[in-house]
Amino acid sequence: MSQATELEAPQAPRTRKQRQAAAIAEAASGHVGWMLLKIGLLAIVDAIALYAAFVLYTASEWVVLGVVVVVAILVNWIYFSRRHVPAKYLTPGVIFLILFQVFTLLYTGYIGFTNYGTGHNGSKDQAVASLMRSAQERVADSPTYGVTVVEKLGALGLLVTDPEDGDVWVGTDEQPLQKVQGAGMDGDRAVSVDGWTSLSFADVISRSDEVEKLSIPFSDDPNDGTIRTPDGRSGYRYVSTLEYDTAAGTMTDTKTGTVYRDTGVGAFTAENGEQLLPGWQITVGFDNFLRAVTDASIRGPLISVTIWTFVFALISVASTFFLGLLLALVFNNTRMRFRNGYRILLILPYAFPAFLSALVWAGMMNESFGFLNQVFFGGASIPWLTDPTLAKVSVLIVNLWLGFPYMFLVCMGALQGIPSDVNEAAEMDGANPWQIFRSIKLPLLLVTVAPLLISSFAFNFNNFNLIYMLTNGGPRFDDVSIPVGHTDILISMVYKVAFTGQTRDYGLASAFTILIFIVVAAISIISFRKTKALEELN
Structure with a gap:
């Protein structure tokens, strides 16, 4: 009689620690293989998202970076949660639908209202840089700069040594020269710097086409010219025959005196209608649709x-x-x-x-x-x-x-x-x-x-x-x-x-x-x- 009474007596409520221990035990008794597979797949997704975030951060694409971060956090929250079971099945399909259908439609619609195409496929700053590089000429009395071809994250650059005061700069096609300290020297030429990989002579020879195309801006002002190298060891200063006036938004040909202005058509245009290409991408409204019918x-x-x-x-x-x-x-x-x-x-x-x-x-x-x-x-x-x-x-x-x-x-x-x-x-x-x-x-x-x-x-x-x-x-x-x-x-x-x-x-x-x-x-x-x-x- 006493045993039956003991069996029928209600059990005392479990404490919070007991409930947590029971949940851990229940999870451990489940399919460990599936859990490991889920963790592995999420690790791959997080690695891709981290790489994309780094690339977007370096490119200053803040809106897209924010979207990638939010989506990555949301995916991890959904799949590590013990709830939201329907969302676990719907999330991959929804992401691919948005990425390959909705985004494609919206982006195509956006492009239809721009002048995007040959000669108009970048920003205004990129167009200015391209125009001035295409009209560059070597400065007649340019000093010979000691250079070393360096690489960082797949991008080539030049490590430049000033022959007069020995200052050392480093830069790429996209980043103007910046002064650095503590560079490794070989005589009067800098050959290495922290954070960059110096290319060997054999590597420079094998990538000579890329090296010859390098044009490193001297400063943020495009009128200051660039440093270019024909052999990967000696660099010379080049200055463009086009002069850009940032305040007036004009591009002047110093040889002919012709002034090209930003008239709102996505290219620098002279008074006679002549344009300097490449231009830049702008929104043109319904001009493409009107052009198709007119x-x-x-x-x-x-x-x-x-x-x-x-x-x-x-x-x-x-x-x-x-x-x-x-x-x-x-x-x-x-x-x-x-x-x-x-x-x-x-x-x-x-x-x-x-x-x-x-x-x-x-x-x-x-x-x-x-x-x-x-x-x-x-x-x-x-x-x-x-x-x-x-x-x-x-x-x-x-x-x-x-x-x-x-x-x-x-x-x-x-x-x-x-x-x-x-x-x-x-x-x-x-x-x-x-x-x-x-x-x-x-x-x-x-x-x-x-x-x-x-x-x-x-x-x-x-x-x-x-x-x-x-x-x-x-x-x-x-x-x-x-x-x-x-x-x-x-x-x-x-x-x-x-x-x-x-x-x-x-x-x-x-x-x-x-x-x-x-x-x-x-x-x-x-x-x-x-x-x-x-x-x-x-």
């Missing part, structure tokens, strides 16, 4: 390319869908023999990489030695890819070859999902096969296929691989300021504006990208709203 040399090809993009996307979707549907109807017939083998053959174009197929077709359609001209047309010289009209037809033919297997598979699955009793009921009511297809199968098919047709339109609207691999957008338009051709679609035109030619206009290309996004999004929204009417048939 500049005749851009507006003409833009209109032609836009019309062809819609035609290409619509015909591609319609042709691949109807051919795929036709083949699905044929091979869905149970009376056909060897239909599984035929199905495998039909999906072969879909199984090969699209860019390889486009390259093969480009060779087959070659005007001089292509398989089509030599075999099918008896040696004829048909300009499949060089005539504007035939090139467009060729693109549509190749895209039909690449796209119909996908539609065939989709339609085959949708047809097999239609209940057989629906067809039997229609046959009992006296409907013929065409009426069954038009009034029953096609509407039910569109319930499943309509969203895929919309996504297929969006894909073909941006089908860069086919255009680039088959025709590279050619044949090219004449008398236009951007390198585009008759078979270019909007996305390939954006690529050429941004990455080909002598001048690369990232701002204009980003403006085109925003327009493409708006068009595709509007069409998709309208189409999805319209297709809701088909859901009533389901």
Whole structure:
């Protein structure tokens, strides 16, 4: 009786230390391997974040540095906490979504409102430094400075010794010369200094191209010139023939006397309109969008390319869908023999990489030695890819070859999902096969296929691989300021504006990208709203 009473007696509440000990014991009894894996992965993340923070700190990117630090702290707090279990699963996806989607969209939109491109890809200070370096000439009576090539965190610099008073400075292309103390000397030339690694003679020879390009600013004032070395041992002073007036914001050519002013266009401009390049990046508002519709040399090809993009996307979707549907109807017939083998053959174009197929077709359609001209047309010289009209037809033919297997598979699955009793009921009511297809199968098919047709339109609207691999957008338009051709679609035109030619206009290309996004999004929204009417048939 006494034992039962003792067992039934309530236990005394545990103290705080006892609860902590129990929690530690419970954690220790868990999966130690998973805990070590989590710690290892977080250590890698923290190491990457620490390296990024150091780089951003040296580059004075304070906003991005703050974001990196906050995200790193938040990730550690989430994964070391015993709570917030849903956040542990959502955090990686949210970070990658923001990094690769949201940030990309926002940054592209920002670039569309700037003049970013060839000659305008840096800050004003960088443009001033570049201009003055490009116009440098060696001072005739420059003393010979003893120099040693040094390196710190991957950046080359010069350790400079003044031949007159023996003072020692060190600097890089980005950091002006700064006086140092305690440098190691070899005669009257400094050869080492704390915090820097001195390059050996063999290293200097192997990196001679980099060494010859070194131009170390004498001071924060660009008019004071730079120190340059031809051999890594002797340095000379160079001064620019351009003189920069910081207060007035002007750049003066001391040889001709021409004054170039900052007129707000992102470059120093003379009274006659002549500009000094490189300039610098500025915000231009809607100028890129206005230039796209007002500049005749851009507006003409833009209109032609836009019309062809819609035609290409619509015909591609319609042709691949109807051919795929036709083949699905044929091979869905149970009376056909060897239909599984035929199905495998039909999906072969879909199984090969699209860019390889486009390259093969480009060779087959070659005007001089292509398989089509030599075999099918008896040696004829048909300009499949060089005539504007035939090139467009060729693109549509190749895209039909690449796209119909996908539609065939989709339609085959949708047809097999239609209940057989629906067809039997229609046959009992006296409907013929065409009426069954038009009034029953096609509407039910569109319930499943309509969203895929919309996504297929969006894909073909941006089908860069086919255009680039088959025709590279050619044949090219004449008398236009951007390198585009008759078979270019909007996305390939954006690529050429941004990455080909002598001048690369990232701002204009980003403006085109925003327009493409708006068009595709509007069409998709309208189409999805319209297709809701088909859901009533389901």
